Amino acid sequence: MKENLKGVNELTRIINDFLAEFDAIAEMGCDNAYYLSESKIVYSVCMPSNGKDYFMQNFHKLAPDLECDAFLATILHELGHHETLHMFDEYDEAYCHDYKEMLGERLEHQNLTPEIEEDIYQQYFDLPDEYEATMWAINYIRNNVAKIEAFWYKLKAAVLKFYKLNGVEV
Numbered sequence: 001m002k003e004n005l006k007g008v009n010e011l012t013r014i015i016n017d018f019l020a021e022f023d024a025i026a027e028m029g030c031d032n033a034y035y036l037s038e039s040k041i042v043y044s045v046c047m048p049s050n051g052k053d054y055f056m057q058n059f060h061k062l063a064p065d066l067e068c069d070a071f072l073a074t075i076l077h078e079l080g081h082h083e084t085l086h087m088f089d090e091y092d093e094a095y096c097h098d099y100k101e102m103l104g105e106r107l108e109h110q111n112l113t114p115e116i117e118e119d120i121y122q123q124y125f126d127l128p129d130e131y132e133a134t135m136w137a138i139n140y141i142r143n144n145v146a147k148i149e150a151f152w153y154k155l156k157a158a159v160l161k162f163y164k165l166n167g168v169e170v
Helices: 008-022 049-062 069-089 090-107 116-124 127-143 145-165
Strands: 024-029 033-035 041-042
Touching: 008 024, 008 041, 008 069, 008 145, 033 069, 041 069, 049 069, 049 116, 049 127, 069 127, 069 145, 090 116, 090 127, 116 127, 127 145
Parallel strands: 024 041
Antiparallel strands: 033 041
16 A cells, blocks of 8 residues: 555654654554654554544543644654553563454444443543553643744655645645
């Protein structure tokens, strides 16, 4: 998929330039994720709206005063996983992984009410690793305003260029 998209290399380069100081790398994928074994952040320019909406709802619940674009917030959240790994032992990681599997299975059921779907997403974001990753992102934004503004200035231009080159309506 990403091989056919224009502007991916520029977008990834900008993100990787930012991530260099954290010893992490990024590549485009179909979803947002962090892979510990490779210290790799996978980002998606076109997040599914329900996941993005619930993520940003949770983000604003934790930081109601903070305005942040969803794409930028998700990249920083995934970086937050990388930066908070030391907080979790194998038991914690296994617990979070297994709980996420169970929640994913619940989301696959058809005919979920919006209330049940929202509850499932909230349980996901309340898991210790997800909460800490989001809090890391929030604190990083607050403590590095100039750096985030400069990063977002470059990243936003590359995202808009990516959309234009690939015929994505904004």
